[in-house]
Amino acid sequence: MAAMFQGVGAAAALxxxxxxxxxxxxxxxxxxxxxxxxxxxSFVVVRSDGTMNLDLNPEGRRAQQFIANAVATKExxxxxxxxxxxxxxxxxxxxxxxxxxxMERDPRVCVxxxxxxxxxxxxxxxxxxxxxxxxxxxxxxxIAENSFTGMGIGAAMTGLRPVVEGMNMGFLLLAFNQISxxxxxxxxxSGGQFTIPIVIRGPGGVGRQLGAEHxxxxxxxxxxxxxxxxxxxxTPYNAKGLMKAAIRSENPVILFEHVLxxxxxxxxxxxxxxxxxxxxxxxxxxxxxxxxxYSRMRYHVxxxxxxxxxxxxxxxxxxxxxxxxxxxxxxxxxxxxxxRVLIVEECMRTGGIGAxxxxxxxxxxxxxxxxxxxxxxxxxVPTPYAGTLEEWTVVQPAQIVAAVEQLCQ
Amino acid sequence: xALSRLASSSSSSSSRSADLLKPLCSxxxxxxxxxxxxxxxxxxxxxxxxxxxxxxxxxxxxTNAKELLTFFRDMALMRRMEIAADSLYKAKLIRGFCHLYxxxxxxxxxxxxxITKKDCIITAYRDHCTFVARGGTLLEVFAELMGRQAGxxxxxxxxxxxxxxxxxxxxxxxIVGAQVPLGCGLAFAQKYxxxxxxxxALYGDGAANQGQLFExxxxxxxxxxxxxxxxENNHYGMGTAEWxxxxxxxxxxxxxxxxxLKVDGMDALAVKQACTFAKEHALKNGPIIxxxxxxxxxxHSMSDPGSTYRTRDEIxxxxxxxxxxxxxxxxxxxxxxxxxxxxxxxxxxxxxxVDDAIAQAKENPLPESSELFTNVYAxxxxxxxSFH
Numbered sequence: 001m002a003a004m005f006q007g008v009g010a011a012a013a014l015x016x017x018x019x020x021x022x023x024x025x026x027x028x029x030x031x032x033x034x035x036x037x038x039x040x041x042s043f044v045v046v047r048s049d050g051t052m053n054l055d056l057n058p059e060g061r062r063a064q065q066f067i068a069n070a071v072a073t074k075e076x077x078x079x080x081x082x083x084x085x086x087x088x089x090x091x092x093x094x095x096x097x098x099x100x101x102x103m104e105r106d107p108r109v110c111v112x113x114x115x116x117x118x119x120x121x122x123x124x125x126x127x128x129x130x131x132x133x134x135x136x137x138x139x140x141x142x143i144a145e146n147s148f149t150g151m152g153i154g155a156a157m158t159g160l161r162p163v164v165e166g167m168n169m170g171f172l173l174l175a176f177n178q179i180s181x182x183x184x185x186x187x188x189x190s191g192g193q194f195t196i197p198i199v200i201r202g203p204g205g206v207g208r209q210l211g212a213e214h215x216x217x218x219x220x221x222x223x224x225x226x227x228x229x230x231x232x233x234x235t236p237y238n239a240k241g242l243m244k245a246a247i248r249s250e251n252p253v254i255l256f257e258h259v260l261x262x263x264x265x266x267x268x269x270x271x272x273x274x275x276x277x278x279x280x281x282x283x284x285x286x287x288x289x290x291x292x293x294y295s296r297m298r299y300h301v302x303x304x305x306x307x308x309x310x311x312x313x314x315x316x317x318x319x320x321x322x323x324x325x326x327x328x329x330x331x332x333x334x335x336x337x338x339x340r341v342l343i344v345e346e347c348m349r350t351g352g353i354g355a356x357x358x359x360x361x362x363x364x365x366x367x368x369x370x371x372x373x374x375x376x377x378x379x380x381v382p383t384p385y386a387g388t389l390e391e392w393t394v395v396q397p398a399q400i401v402a403a404v405e406q407l408c409q
Numbered sequence: 410x411a412l413s414r415l416a417s418s419s420s421s422s423s424s425r426s427a428d429l430l431k432p433l434c435s436x437x438x439x440x441x442x443x444x445x446x447x448x449x450x451x452x453x454x455x456x457x458x459x460x461x462x463x464x465x466x467x468x469x470x471x472t473n474a475k476e477l478l479t480f481f482r483d484m485a486l487m488r489r490m491e492i493a494a495d496s497l498y499k500a501k502l503i504r505g506f507c508h509l510y511x512x513x514x515x516x517x518x519x520x521x522x523x524i525t526k527k528d529c530i531i532t533a534y535r536d537h538c539t540f541v542a543r544g545g546t547l548l549e550v551f552a553e554l555m556g557r558q559a560g561x562x563x564x565x566x567x568x569x570x571x572x573x574x575x576x577x578x579x580x581x582x583x584i585v586g587a588q589v590p591l592g593c594g595l596a597f598a599q600k601y602x603x604x605x606x607x608x609x610a611l612y613g614d615g616a617a618n619q620g621q622l623f624e625x626x627x628x629x630x631x632x633x634x635x636x637x638x639x640x641e642n643n644h645y646g647m648g649t650a651e652w653x654x655x656x657x658x659x660x661x662x663x664x665x666x667x668x669x670l671k672v673d674g675m676d677a678l679a680v681k682q683a684c685t686f687a688k689e690h691a692l693k694n695g696p697i698i699x700x701x702x703x704x705x706x707x708x709h710s711m712s713d714p715g716s717t718y719r720t721r722d723e724i725x726x727x728x729x730x731x732x733x734x735x736x737x738x739x740x741x742x743x744x745x746x747x748x749x750x751x752x753x754x755x756x757x758x759x760x761x762x763v764d765d766a767i768a769q770a771k772e773n774p775l776p777e778s779s780e781l782f783t784n785v786y787a788x789x790x791x792x793x794x795s796f797h
């Protein structure tokens with residue numbers, strides 16, 4: 001299924017243009033992005049082909065002036081920043097770059113996980129780091145999630161800044177007690193004496209027929225834990241930015257990566273930048289409906305957006321990025337504009353991110369809604385092995401299109 | 410000064426304390442400044458150490474009057490504090506869970522004597538006395554137990570969550586065994602930062618069967634971490650006796666490749682000797698296990714009478730023969746380091762101190778409602794954007 005997708009945006013007015021390439025081998029969506037501010041991503045312009053041209057929306061709906069983020073980085077918006085061209089890399093390389101830069105910057109940062117050292121990481125996120133930083137900073141652990149997560153938390157209590165990798169987020173279920181009670185709660189139960197500046201990261205999500213136990217979406221299980229922050233990266237740009245921000249944060253941050261997104265390619269800036277942990281990302285501004293999504297579903301949404309635009313709709317797509325806490329500022333502004341909300345997520349319907357987000361929006365922005373919120377989630381089933389069944393487990397673009405049509409009736 | 414004191418300058422002389430009984434000279438008018446005397450005294454531990462995969466430390470422990478009196482004072486204080494907590498609990502001023510340490514004081518006190526505040530200690534929920542040994546005040550204890558603002562965790566932790574960061578006391582943990590990986594993480598941080606200090610991770614005989622212990626021990630041994638795992642074996646995991654829970658109750662041997670030492674946990678001097686030995690070992694050779702053979706007089710917690718799974722005779726038996734405070738008292742008296750009256754005076758003082766702290770804690774206010782939301786996240790949620 002080599003899916004391509006395109007969208008439109010009037011980015012031509014803005015200076016920096018960034019190219020992406022489609023890597024058909026890996027069946028991954030390679031979005032094209034451009035942004036006005038070197039620090040803040042603005043929106044995704046998705047191409048149907050690999051060319052460099054940008055299709056201007058003939059209706060010119062979008063003004064030349066872009067609001068890069070609703071939670072504005074108030075400076076620089078109009079400034080045409082002609083930054084350096086940047087460099088192209090894949091998402092896993094962006095993660096590695098972020099990690100490496102932070103390890104260089106702060107000697108307290110260390111990495112622990114299975115096969116992160118000599119092997120270089122099962123998804124190559126830590127490749128080369130052990131050679132560069134040594135065995136005491138890039139630590140190969142035995143297969144003992146409960147204890148090495150606990151050890152990471154203990155080390156964080158003293159002021160070290162460990163980055164604990166779960167080879168698959170699902171394995172961290174074995175460390176649930178440590179994450180919930182120690183990671184999340186120690187700052188509170190010690191009356192503020194200890195901070196836990198740990199980063200727990202790893203790939204999750206439904207992959208390519210990996211089976212039920214290797215297709216878990218832990219964001220919904222960990223959401224209620226008080227004291228932690230959760231972010232989900234979806235592009236090389238925000239992967240690097242969120243990784244760096246997470247490491248620098250004094251709070252425990254869980255960074256959700258996705259198995260299928262590691263080979264996305266994008267051009268990112270050369271200079272140092274981070275992404276705000278609590279901020280959502282405006283992927284595609286629009287007027288008719290707010291589509292909230294994160295991680296891999298962003299790409300399904302953007303694919304659906306192409307169809308929707310052809311049908312005359314103007315969806316606003318927001319990658320919420322911050323799963324805990326929700327960026328209700330960005331989301332709220334969007335709801336107030338479009339009055340219709342569609343949530344597209346990969347975790348299961350019951351008790352998922354969408355469920356919580358629906359509640360939050362209903363409670364806060366009820367008056368602005370013209371229609372009930374629709375939440376599209378994965379089915380409440382263990383992920384089956386068979387390819388077709390697995391496809392039906394997660395939300396597909398056609399369902400997104402149908403949902404928007406229903407919302408906009 | 411050394412009126413009727415036996416000062417042993419050579420450590421090789423192994424004089425048993427029984428030989429040193431001297432009649433107290435009440436007619437002597439000079440007041441001995443007993444509390445500051447640091448002339449070494451050598452005492453034999455009650456039983457020899459047993460070891461697994463390592464040498465045993467000597468049975469002869471070097472101590473002095475000052476230390477012994479500090480032991481007495483600290484343990485008597487802890488004893489009094491725990492008994493007072495019992496009353497407060499029954500008066501419903503302390504709620505929830507309250508796990509009392511009386512009987513086990515020698516472990517906390519002996520350990521502290523062997524180490525510095527640079528070394529880390531982490532323990533489970535029976536943490537009141539360990540907190541005090543690390544420098545916590547009685548007010549902080551009672552206020553926390555009663556959920557008041559002056560508590561060490563601002564009233565938000567409770568009995569099972571005492572912490573004292575400035576003395577490297579890392580708590581205070583409710584989930585059995587979860588503190589051991591944390592403790593090994595502390596040891597990792599010490600090695601990482603080249604602190605030349607060690608971590609004592611305490612757990613009970615019940616927790617000894619937790620898988621994460623063995624996981625953490627394995628990692629600590631692989632990475633040569635200065636971690637000392639201390640099993641406070643009071644022989645009962647809540648209501649289950651050790652022989653019913655552990656196939657092998659020789660906890661000091663269960664480290665397999667890691668060396669272990671079995672210690673009489675009711676003898677503060679033996680504990681001190683073992684901890685000194687363990688610290689030296691851990692700094693050079695990586696993890697070691699200490700099994701402290703100890704006993705708790707109270708039940709598992711205040712909700713447990715402690716008599717359904719053991720006999721009252723057993724409890725009184727231990728109290729008569731092995732009580733840690735009594736042991737030190739006898740040692741002090743036999744070495745003529747203080748009179749009975751002086752010791753009783755100390756105990757009276759302690760009683761008053763405890764009562765005063767309780768009164769002060771009772772006056773202390775409950776947390777403001779805004780405290781509900783503080784310390785969920787570290788200040789400065791998120792990361793500051795570094796625009797440049």
